[in-house]
Amino acid sequence: ITFMNEVANFCELVGADVDEVRIGIGSDTRIGKRFLFPGIGYGGSCFPKDVQALIKSGREHDFNFEILDAVTKVNHEQKIILYPKIKNYFKGDLKGKKIAIWGLSFKPDTDDVREAPALYLIEKLIQDGAKVIAHDPEAIDNVKKLDIGKEVSFSKNEYDAAEGVDALVICTEWSLYRNPDFEKLKQIMNDAVIFDGRNLFDVEDMNVKGFYYSSIGRKIIV
DSSP states (O other), X not given: OHHHHHHXXXXXXXXXXXXXXXXXXXXXXXXXXXXXXXXXXXXXXXXXXXXXXXXXXHHHTTOOOHHHHHHHHHHHHHHTTHHHHHHHHTTTOOXXXXXXXXXXXXXXXXXXXXXXXXXXXXXHHHHTTOEEEXXXXXXXXXXXXXXXXXXXXXXXXXXXXXXXXXXXXXOSOOGGGTSOOHHHHHHHSSSOEEEETTOOSOHHHHHHHTOEEEOSSSOOBO
């Protein structure tokens, strides 16, 4: 997962398409296709905890898991990979900007927000003065219990969250978000701007639909 996230970031720099790279790598049966989808990092309780436990066990025996140290560092940075993209789009000034977040849980079909990438991104946006309106089918109550939850507005409907916002950010690949009414979004948003941390939509299709669309490891549609 972390390897593909780094490959995706490199693809953006050189003008490659991570989807094509992913298909090529995944065609090797020794690797497979299941865990080659780039995004904004992994979270939850299992992956982070297990990686840290193995690193700790290594140190107890004077052994340094250099690859796992790198994985931890890269994954932390990946969680906020959309932050500079969003800030650059608004020319460095996020104060007063309304940002909708679709997805709070660390993965779909759970209410678990432990180490969820969305929370790290939300924290950065709020620190810069942005107003965040969030939606998630399951995880809202858990986020409300956190300190960061006191600074976020929540919506029970994904379209209500996008009403009057300057940009929409997708953080969790819930099936609910995969086929939205794009025309409705264009009507209710201040600007047709989407930052997709889970690569839910086809790049060329978003071009036809008239959105500014920035995803992971693919070209930006302006």
